[in-house]
Amino acid sequence: MPLDDRKKKILQVVVDDYVSTYEPVGSKALIERHNLNVSSATVRSEMAELEKLGLIEKPHTSAGRIPSDRGYREYVDSLMHVDNLSDNDRKIITSRISKSVDEVSDLIKNASNALSISTGFASLAITPRLRRSYLTQLKMLMIEPGKVLVVVVLSEGVVKDKLVRIPNFLTDKQVAMISASVESALSGKPLEEITLITVTSSVKNANIPDSLLNQVLYEAYTAIKQADKLDIYLQGEHRMLSLPDFNEMSKARELLDTLSDDGMIAGYVNELGSEVIDDKSNSSDNSCMIRIGQEIALEGFDDCSFITTTYKIGDTLIGNIGVIGPKRMEYSKVISQIDFVRNTLSDEMKKLYE
Amino acid sequence: MPLDDRKKKILQVVVDDYVSTYEPVGSKALIERHNLNVSSATVRSEMAELEKLGLIEKPHTSAGRIPSDRGYREYVDSLMHVDNLSDNDRKIITSRISKSVDEVSDLIKNASNALSISTGFASLAITPRLRRSYLTQLKMLMIEPGKVLVVVVLSEGVVKDKLVRIPNFLTDKQVAMISASVESALSGKPLEEITLITVTSSVKNANIPDSLLNQVLYEAYTAIKQADKLDIYLQGEHRMLSLPDFNEMSKARELLDTLSDDGMIAGYVNELGSEVIDDKSNSSDNSCMIRIGQEIALEGFDDCSFITTTYKIGDTLIGNIGVIGPKRMEYSKVISQIDFVRNTLSDEMKKLYE
DNA sequence: TTTGGCACTCGAAGACAAAGAGTGCTAACA
DNA sequence: TGTTAGCACTCTTTGTCTTCGAGTGCCAAA
Missing domain, CATH: 1.10.10.10 (Winged helix-like DNA-binding domain superfamily/Winged helix DNA-binding domain)
Structure with missing residues (x-):
């Protein structure tokens, strides 16, 4: 019709x-x-x-x-026809994102924050999926007896670390040996292929009792696995309270209740994101994913829309960034804002990686 | 009278x-x-x-x-007479806090979360002040040319790290040498006494051009300084919306607006905390700091009370944990909840440090 | 010092009317 | 056949008025 x-x-x-x-x-x-x-x-x-x-x-x-x-x-x-962003909006966004930062995560946070401020809605950003990145380095740094910092370096230069406890009487040297073995056995392997088994089988002839060794390896494994964890940055939820759409207390409450569950939102957006990533035909660089009202199957989101898009670090790392606003929003404006933020974010990423 | x-x-x-x-x-x-x-x-x-x-x-x-x-x-x-917590409440809190965690920060987050859930209000926790801790180790781990992970270990076994950029052509060895020099010069020094000058003057005869060296040292300095940064965990803000006290939208909005500024809340509570810490006479272990309504000089908090207390890691590290609730609250109950959370938190801390 | 009594105040809640914006339907028109 | 003017009807909003009741302050008596 x-x-x-x-x-x-x-x-x-x-x-x-x-x-x-x-x-x-x-x-x-x-x-x-x-x-x-x-x-x-x-x-x-x-x-x-x-x-x-x-x-x-x-x-x-x-x-x-x-x-x-x-x-x-x-x-x-x-x-709808998406129009260009005003110079003023551009300036505001650029200045918020280009604050000097050292860590990628701060950059992503800034971008999300800029989005929330310039739209006046809530914003979210999800760190890139790393499943397909591969391990390049694994270092274990002895902090004190029984306490080791496991540093995991991934292909795109992403660094994650985790403090773990190991048996007290393992020496510096033993630990260094273990980490070197694991590193040489696993480097080049995508995260998603690394399992507890591949980790434990990577060390032979260690001259350390198996039970101790396995404890260390288990911790190494958890450190590697948690590198894969998605972080979500949700910001500006309180801005939703200023919208007439959520003047009714019950609506506001329901929305913020759901919004307070980071994990749930992350999971939801992650699924949305995956759809598009896997569906090559649709992954034109500029497309936003839009979910309107009841299309979002989350409680309290009947009057909301999600607009998210993907950003890239290098060629492979893909994360999400977007806004959660009232479905009664100026879609064209918000889309151009998101688009601009995404682009600015990409530029800054490149600078960060020289 | x-x-x-x-x-x-x-x-x-x-x-x-x-x-x-x-x-x-x-x-x-x-x-x-x-x-x-x-x-x-x-x-x-x-x-x-x-x-x-x-x-x-x-x-x-x-x-x-x-x-x-x-x-x-x-x-x-x-x-007011503070009564004991019911067994049920205890169980709920204990189970939330004692979830296995590896990092101190997760433990603190859990404690704060338990507090928010059991009180039904918002909760906050601030990581310990580290100004008086001293440096025990400083490691620089080369991730790739030009990119170094600086690991700062403090007296209480607290580990902080930061990814920094340095000139590309510095070698592994040079970096190791620099970090060893800085470490030996500064270890044992309280954080608050470490300045850019003490850092830069800690390396002599490095056989590296001064300008390059200084870049590295500056980054080392920022890494050390940021170890001192307080983190704040603010949770359960949305629970305030369910209280009749904030049924009026304008009140709710004002409150959440202010609450969304982590930094401001952290600063405020930090000041409150310092008062008590410096005032030895008052630092009986069980005392809570209570600020009621207008005593809190923050916008939107007229109908709120802060109840905070301190927790310790070891003998020296002191952080804050507490709730932000309506001033119309059951003070005695909340105080006993906070008290119990604090104690449980301390116990778990000890376990974490064996 | 305590108490019963009483006039008074003020908000909450309900009833009611008028206003106003918008609809659906129908018949006439180009 | 599509468009329009006209009209009756619906439903919310707004304002006014009234009633009801809980609570107060004050006073005189116990």
Whole structure:
């Protein structure tokens, strides 16, 4: 059922007006604000059809119409035109991201923060998936007897470490020997292929009782595995409280309750992300993933939209960044903001890696 | 102006009742719920005096009384009796804290989380102040040319590290030499005494051009300095939305806005903490710091109380942990919860350090 | 000093009406 | 056949008024 031009136009202005006023838009107000060259009665009958198609709906009989989830979807998919960001917005974002940082994670945090500030919504960023990175170095640094810092270096220069406990009487040398063995056996292997078995079988003839050795190797294994862990940075949740969409306390509460569960959000976005990454056809560099209202199967997100995109470190590392805002948002503006943040982030990444 | 026993009793039940009902308590309701053996008229005149003393107040003429900030203060200082925690509460807290962790920071996070869950309020924890710890080790681990992981080990076995960039053409050996020099020059020195000057003057005759050397040393210095940084873990902010005290959107918004600024809260609590630490007379192990309503000079905290206490790692490291709740809270219960969390945290710390 | 009684205050809650925006439907029109 | 004007109807919003009740302050008597 392709929409004719007039229906498209009407849907578009319904969305536009509703987004900017947060008031259901009626036939009369609509023709007053936009010159459609038709009467309100015509608009009414068109609206009735749009409603039949499930694209708009009325909160109650005598109110105007508001876009339904499917209406927003249609708008986003084919009615919206993404415009360029104003110089001012660019400046604000650039300055927030380009603050000098040493660690990649800080850079990602800054980018997410810039996004939250410039959109006025909540933002999120997920550190890159590292499953397919491979191990390049593994060092074990004795801090004191029984306590070792395991440093894991991955192919893209990513460094992760973990403090672990090992049997007290192992010497510096023994530990160094173990880590060298593990490193030489596993370096070049993708993280996802490293298992407890490959780790334990990487050390032979160590002259150390098996049980002790295995303890150390187990810790080494956990250190390697946790390098794979995704971190999520969720910021600006409180900004959602300033939106009229969440003026109702119960809505605000539900939203923030869910939002407080980092892990759940990370898992959800991660899945979204994976879809696109695996679906090569769709992975054009500039595409955002958009989930609107009920499309997000999380409690309290009925009035929200997720807009996320991917960023890259080098050629292989892929993470996500995006916003969580009200579904009643200026999609085109937010998309261009995200896009700009993504690009700025990439640039800064490159600088960081010289 | 010491209160006579009856006034004390009345103030006490006003607080108790108001805390449990969130309704201004009137003279009649008061004598009905508690057998004071006096008439409501007597209570009324007593209340009028308590009001004159600034301990209670009325929201409006024909309502009951609610405690003022000073009323809560009086209650907390001399009317309240801290009772023991129920076995059930203990179990809940213990199980949340004793989840196996490797890092001290996770333990602290768990403790803070347990506090938030068991109180139903927001909680915070601040990592220990390390200014007075001294450096025991400094290692620089070459990750790749131009990229070095600086590992700082402090007296209490605390390990911090930072990835830094150095000139590309410095060799493994040169870096090792530099770090060894710095370590031997500075180990044993308290963090607060380490300055850029002490760091740079610790390496002599390095056979490396000064400008390069200084770059490396500067990075080493920043790595050491950032070991001193306080981290704050703020959790369960969203729980505040479920309290009737913050049903008004504007209050909730203001509170969460301020709460979203970790740094500000950290700074504030840090100051509170320092006061008590420096004031030896008051640093009895079990004391909580309590700040009520306007005593907290932060925007949006008029209806909140801070209750914080200190925890120790070993004998010297002192951090803070506490809750941010509505000032209309069961102080005695919360205090015993914090106290129990603190003790459990200490126990687990010991286990972690064997 | 305590108490019962009483007039008074003020907010909460409910009822009701008027206003206003918007709808659907129908009949007429180009 | 698509468009439009007109009209009755619906439903929320807003404001006003009233009632109800809990609570107060004050006073005179015990």
